[in-house]
Amino acid sequence: MTVSIHQEQQHDRKAVWKLNRISFGSETEANLVNDLRTDGFVSVSHVAECDGRIVGHILFSRLQIMTAVETVEAVSLAPMCVHPDFQRQGIGSQLVNAGLEACRKQGHKVVVVLGHSDFYPRFGFSAELAKRLESPFGGGDVWMALELVPGSLDGIKGRVEYPPPFDAFK
Ligand SMILES: CC(C)(COP(=O)(O)OP(=O)(O)OC[C@H]1O[C@@H](n2cnc3c(N)ncnc32)[C@H](O)[C@@H]1OP(=O)(O)O)[C@@H](O)C(=O)NCCC(=O)NCCS
Structure with a gap:
């Protein structure tokens, strides 16, 4: 099986919507992707293609982290999915690695994620690092952050403000 990871193209959009719907079992994430695109919030959107x-x-x-003294720019990893027939073969990991590299190249310094606590730490995401970041979706071990530039979250304590398309999850 040969899998290639590349930037999402316009002609991939329909397939991306369907894939999100199938993988999550609902249209909510699929519509979130469309809304984030339409509203201009997307930094990186990559697909994995097989045959x-x-x-x-x-x-x-x-998104933005609002502290008492400043606004810190960051990005959120969400959503991500792999078709149920293709899971646990390393495709998700390839997507995360390629996506983080693309974010790094764009100059992003901080990434936050709300997701599987046994998956994201292997890429450097840490719940400890996210403890001083208040998420509208709650905290705990599923709420994690990653510094693409070490030390970027030093002394940062604040509230994370997701863009409006995420209101569908509140
Ligand atoms: C999470 C997901 C993207 C991982 O993709 P993947 O291609 O299976 O990932 P990889 O093969 O690179 O890595 C496998 C790891 O993913 C995690 N994982 C895979 N399927 C999972 C599931 N159904 N539930 C929770 N974690 C899962 C596990 O940590 C697994 O590690 P392990 O095999 O050592 O137990 C994929 O399972 C998926 O699309 N799930 C449904 C949608 C979803 O939950 N998206 C993430 C929202 S945070």
Whole structure:
């Protein structure tokens, strides 16, 4: 099986919507992807392609951390998915690695994620690092942050403001 990871193209959009719906079992994440695109919040959107079929997708969108003294720019990893028939074969990991590299190249310094606590730490995400960041979706071990530039969250304590398309999850 040969899998290639590349930037989402306009003609991939329909397949990306369907893949999100199938993988999450609902249209909420699929519509979130469309809304983030339409509203211009997307930083990185990559797909995994296998034999001409889109089998994985990852998206990073811009958000802000509001501290008492400043606004810190960051990105959120959400959503990401791999087709149920293709899971546990390393495709999700390839998407995360490629996506983080693309974010790094764009100059992003901080990434936050709300997700599987046994998956994201292997890429450097840490719940400890996210403890001083207040998420509208709650905290705990599923709420994690990653510094693409070491030390970027030093002394940062504040509230994370997701863009409006995420209101569908509140
Ligand atoms: C999470 C997901 C993107 C991982 O993709 P993947 O291609 O299976 O990932 P990889 O093969 O690179 O890595 C496998 C790891 O993913 C995690 N994982 C895979 N399927 C999972 C599931 N159903 N539930 C929780 N974690 C899962 C596990 O940590 C697994 O590690 P392990 O095999 O050592 O136990 C994929 O399972 C998926 O699309 N799930 C449904 C949608 C979803 O939950 N998206 C993430 C929201 S935070």
